[in-house]
Amino acid sequence: MATHEPIDAYAALEQAIDRVAESYDGRHEIDSLESAALPNRRAVIDALNHLKPAIYLGFYSRKPLTRASLRFCISEHLYPAFDILTEQIHRAVTYNDTYHLEQSPRPRSWSEQAVLRLFQRLPHIRTQLNKDVLTAFRSDPAAQTVEEIVFSYPAVEAITIYRLAHELYVQDVPMIPRIMSEYAHGGTGIDIHPGAIIGECFFIDHGTGTVIGETCVIGNNVKLFHGVTLGALSSPHKAHLSEGRKAGKRHPTIEDDVVIYSGATILGGETVIGRGSVIGGNAWLVESVPPGTKITYDARLTVAQTRRDGTHS
Amino acid sequence: MATHEPIDAYAALEQAIDRVAESYDGRHEIDSLESAALPNRRAVIDALNHLKPAIYLGFYSRKPLTRASLRFCISEHLYPAFDILTEQIHRAVTYNDTYHLEQSPRPRSWSEQAVLRLFQRLPHIRTQLNKDVLTAFRSDPAAQTVEEIVFSYPAVEAITIYRLAHELYVQDVPMIPRIMSEYAHGGTGIDIHPGAIIGECFFIDHGTGTVIGETCVIGNNVKLFHGVTLGALSSPHKAHLSEGRKAGKRHPTIEDDVVIYSGATILGGETVIGRGSVIGGNAWLVESVPPGTKITYDARLTVAQTRRDGTHS
Amino acid sequence: MATHEPIDAYAALEQAIDRVAESYDGRHEIDSLESAALPNRRAVIDALNHLKPAIYLGFYSRKPLTRASLRFCISEHLYPAFDILTEQIHRAVTYNDTYHLEQSPRPRSWSEQAVLRLFQRLPHIRTQLNKDVLTAFRSDPAAQTVEEIVFSYPAVEAITIYRLAHELYVQDVPMIPRIMSEYAHGGTGIDIHPGAIIGECFFIDHGTGTVIGETCVIGNNVKLFHGVTLGALSSPHKAHLSEGRKAGKRHPTIEDDVVIYSGATILGGETVIGRGSVIGGNAWLVESVPPGTKITYDARLTVAQTRRDGTHS
């Protein structure tokens, strides 16, 4: 019943708060107070959680759907998605233009158009995702139904968000595509940069730890496993880059019909994995391989026999 | 104060919505509108979040517990878990029977019985999980208390959900076990297929990226680290499988008392890691090893010396 | 409209509940009912979600901030963080002292002081994190702005929580630091033990699957990639340890200016990676290397050529 904190604890807290407030002295980049101008990560995620049902309506709706109610049910997701995304993109664009480009910001209508262009692409994206889902179904003997793939496969989550984020990336929307892809990364362990270009019928099995870099180009019918890195040979410090953010093609090209098993690492912007190749698990590749190559990782292992009771000698 | 969106933005939005609605033309598998029939992922997660407190009651309850209130506190979780799981399993079963097996669906009582059988196994599961937790405690020098393991170890989360999902898997419940295990996968980075058979005193340290396939058989006192793959040699396209979803034993067998260090990959349904073996990190095994084998990965490294100031020559 | 469950389903449920209640017979460690005494994981996460905005105020606040309102906005987060953390630490301390140390528990003021000490360190932690964020910005060509790093990079999340948890770890606060770091681990796939000692300008790119053990010592300007393990050579069973939880230095030391690429594994408490070294991806190191060493992993691959049409022979 008594007040738990003696007065001096709160007095000391007040002093600590003073010190933290003083630390916002403008000497750190993270001291920026322009909060109202910044996009809100939570809102971007909300928008994604409206776009996914618009794509897989029958899998998300908790209400009975009929042809007559279908259009409304899509509107119910796309209206809020439009309002939220327009607002968040407008914030990102305004902030970017004002503080980084130091020019007068693009008008709100620019952001509206960016969202509308994404929405106009949704029928196409749905066709692509349908192929991705079917590919997953055909590839995984453990999958019993298409439904369980849409419901539970992390790759579907990651690829869906990638395909949406990519549409904004190609329109040069700042910040938002990356917020989207890192959200997918956090939930699935699959890190697909929104700048990557990925063909049809793409699947990643298990997926945790797989990384697909910004300038990757991936063909059709490519299947990856978990722990696959499609990365840059080395990450030069920005200071070494020529002007502008584009650092050139730094990540590999994977042609059609390639399979890359778990733990394989393929690095470099000029590395091309030729059509139909199969890259074995744990492989490490920094050079191109011609079409039809089959790489098998040949682990060198030292084997010692212990006593039969299983304790090591 | 002014309306932010000029009328044409919303008019364009309405057109985009028309196109999306039209894209639900039935040509894609993801056009299915049978939403009310499908299980709801969120509800399955809610059920899990009732089952965990029923198992580790003292660790989750925010109210004081006494022997007199214990039974009520369990009921408080198992009643909603029963209702939710029965409903979700009934949806999955009905959908599966109707659309995939094309037969008249099993009655709701079938789903009730499946849930009751899971609940009847809870005392046994609690005994198993207690052993798993103790194993974690004994294995990890960084663990100070059993409590912190239950609270914070991702392996405890993953194994708990695995042991629950497995009980439904063996009853042939469709979709739900996989939704459960992918939820655990998303939160922990540990991907244990509910079909795997895992013995007592199982532990996975760190765990991110570890994959345990559907037909794995794991003995007692097995310890894995992160990044371990117990996988299939290759994933044949379904078209190549004989009828029925069962594709035979595709994943390895790990006998009692085995330790497998981080990054190791063990593939193949006929691969058996003999009792008491120790598989070193990053090892790559596609063949069986006898009991008591100690595999050490022998990395071939190229070493170049740079200037003492740490810049590379 | 009819009651869905026939009376016998609930009767069977009641019996199942009886069995579960009976299973709390005190024979399992997880039978403990001392719930009110245990810290609440959810509350600890809430506290973290107040500390992060206090550190990156401009990035989280949804309200306009001015110098006049800055101090209040910090208070708004630090007051609840103080109350929640004090309560949770007090629970952890009391539980630990009573049940594990079997001594009379430290007073609540001990926990207050622990939180105050953390808060007094916040200006210093902000300076450190600002350097970490800038390092990320400079290292990643894909990063366009500092803002997108704070918003979306998993490494920023993981390092921020590590730096907070570490301050409690060094004060010997039980359980709470580990709950914090496992929360970060779940969200990012990056597992940094709060006991590790990490210098300035630290960055982890992508990050999924990276593990940093309890007794690691990491210098300044160190950059890791995903899938890097800084681990122990082997995890002895506790029974083999001398008394007390401290098992000695079991994890490596990484000196200043080191880069460690994805999938590399460095093990052992006496292993030192000398200043300025570059450890290639997938490397496996259990011994020290001198400053300026450049390790390249030399994968042995078997290459087979298939027919040009991409099908395997």
Next chain:
Amino acid sequence: MATHEPIDAYAALEQAIDRVAESYDGRHEIDSLESAALPNRRAVIDALNHLKPAIYLGFYSRKPLTRASLRFCISEHLYPAFDILTEQIHRAVTYNDTYHLEQSPRPRSWSEQAVLRLFQRLPHIRTQLNKDVLTAFRSDPAAQTVEEIVFSYPAVEAITIYRLAHELYVQDVPMIPRIMSEYAHGGTGIDIHPGAIIGECFFIDHGTGTVIGETCVIGNNVKLFHGVTLGALSSPHKAHLSEGRKAGKRHPTIEDDVVIYSGATILGGETVIGRGSVIGGNAWLVESVPPGTKITYDARLTVAQTRRDGTHS
């Protein structure tokens, strides 16, 4: 930290619960367990809170509205209102038919039609309510704007809900209209039975305590104040009623253009207040008055003078 409740408190609680459970022995009418069949009051209120915005869209919407988005914004309220009301009416109808009429219940389509008929009347209801709002505006010198009337006047709330509930009442929907009107009563103190028939341009000033009985007939341009009772002469016990629930016209008729001031009581089914009459405050009328009557309440007061300092002698 200690468990607050000694074990015997919960043991006593368990006993008390036993007694309450036993008290559901079927001897009380309120022992009915047919919960799933009954309408849910909260859901009915939710439906009302979707209907009000559909009527006064511009006053409730938090988003900018344009002609292009108008239809969607209405759908956004009428779709859930349709689903909720259909479900709740179907429950009420099924329960009523099964338990009270003891006949096989009307099909769900009956309830759908009832809701559709209400919705088809919405344009007409909007026209009526617009007149009610304008009447309020013109009558109350304290009202500055039409907007403040829609926002804040309890009479608008009460009349809006009455006009909706009445549409269901005339279709013989059981329970739901009364749940609606009592919700309005609770929030405003104005008790309008959904069976009353009320003309155009109706207004109630202040309103608290005003009661309008089931068989009232009220003309156009009628204005009431607070504390007005339009009631029955006496409430016979049901036993005295002839069969069927209809107890005949028991409440007065108020012709066009009547004003009734606060506290007036008008009783009886044959009582008619003629066109254009003005009924003074606190009047008590059990007989008809011809058109154009002006009733002034002539309070008999005893006046005593106290000392000039205001204390009573």
Next chain:
Amino acid sequence: MATHEPIDAYAALEQAIDRVAESYDGRHEIDSLESAALPNRRAVIDALNHLKPAIYLGFYSRKPLTRASLRFCISEHLYPAFDILTEQIHRAVTYNDTYHLEQSPRPRSWSEQAVLRLFQRLPHIRTQLNKDVLTAFRSDPAAQTVEEIVFSYPAVEAITIYRLAHELYVQDVPMIPRIMSEYAHGGTGIDIHPGAIIGECFFIDHGTGTVIGETCVIGNNVKLFHGVTLGALSSPHKAHLSEGRKAGKRHPTIEDDVVIYSGATILGGETVIGRGSVIGGNAWLVESVPPGTKITYDARLTVAQTRRDGTHS
């Protein structure tokens, strides 16, 4: 995008806050900071919202109920009600004993016992309330079903809460009973002091504005209408009272089988309305009436005839 509030607005706000903080200088009774000690109104209401479903289980439960699940469903409400009420009563008792009685406070077990006694009375209260509900049903020709009375009648809400609050009042629980009854008052307009003694088969029709004072004694089968005052003749200032809070019987006694119509006022602690009396609407009584009296209010009205067209001359 710009920060909306210029710095001086928040600076002025900070100054205003200073002045408010200074106004808590201890000179006002409302300056008390003993917040942790005071009961929480919201919590008391939560407890009521658990007690009502325990009483009318079938009317509130959203889940199917069976005999097998009945006991659990009651527990689900009475457990939290027990915990909340014990806590809130303990706060009220402790505060009252410490600050008003200036004695050492009753132990927590006193509050537990008070709640248990209330719970032990629940079967009896359910019997009483069942009679009240049936009385309402029989009295109101507009009521079609018992269900709609339980769902929607404000009198049922008010009487239910009164009967619960009264059980705590007779145990001398401070503050809580009044918080309960004022909550009912706010929702229904019916103000029943928890100290009143009310017999069986009680009903209040419409109810808004009805007041029943602390020392009223009401017999069986009494029916009131709205706007009825059962009050004190005058409210002496406390200074004039003899010591102790009890100010003697100040409110009337209503014997069995009395009906009191709307707007009637009956005042005085010695006023007794004899058995079977009927008190007409708007009556004003400050003296007793013998059994069987029928009081008719004889309003003196001045009637003026206006022109037939309804406009006043």
Next chain:
Amino acid sequence: MATHEPIDAYAALEQAIDRVAESYDGRHEIDSLESAALPNRRAVIDALNHLKPAIYLGFYSRKPLTRASLRFCISEHLYPAFDILTEQIHRAVTYNDTYHLEQSPRPRSWSEQAVLRLFQRLPHIRTQLNKDVLTAFRSDPAAQTVEEIVFSYPAVEAITIYRLAHELYVQDVPMIPRIMSEYAHGGTGIDIHPGAIIGECFFIDHGTGTVIGETCVIGNNVKLFHGVTLGALSSPHKAHLSEGRKAGKRHPTIEDDVVIYSGATILGGETVIGRGSVIGGNAWLVESVPPGTKITYDARLTVAQTRRDGTHS
């Protein structure tokens, strides 16, 4: 499992929605779509629910309060109250200026200043409310503690909100004061127009149905009961008013030390109830009374004796 609504129900719903959308044809005043410009009632209530704790901090806070934390706890309420009220007042002012005054709207800073002036008055308002609370305590023999008055008395709620709303009314803030007072009206049944001028030590017992008009002037130490009307003699249609909204003084003046019992009605802008008068229940006054007058309502009742068994002859 089947979709419940046949396609034609939703098709009919779509048609009904068309009709409702068409009904927004601009012919009704309630067709206005300027939603974004209008104040939001819910937000205004949120602001009130921040102002009340700032006034009675110790009664609302759920956290322990100390002098050191007091200022923060006030800020925690006044900051959001400032932001919300500024926004809502700005909307009301802009809407009013644009649409009703048809002039360019006052700048946002005008609204900020209005809120700041309210906040600067809070210390004074707290002093007034403290006197009101003490008056209630001294007047009501049923009140045991000051705390229960603050917690539960509807008059405290109504007077607190009145005193806040009045401060905005005198600054000519449109709409918002009325939204506030009608919120209080809905919750308490007490209708105090924010324009009334009310002195110190004001109390209303029970309160349901009491109405205090816009131009009332009430002195110090005035006590009202429930059902008291301080109203206008008649409410002229606006058309009859001279230009401008001010309709002159239409409601009575109540001098110091007056008591008005339940149900009394006092009407007219020139009616003055002299100092120290006591107005009996149900009195009806349209003329002034000199100081020290004691009015007793002398009800004319017709008494009929029924048979002793309580049945009416």
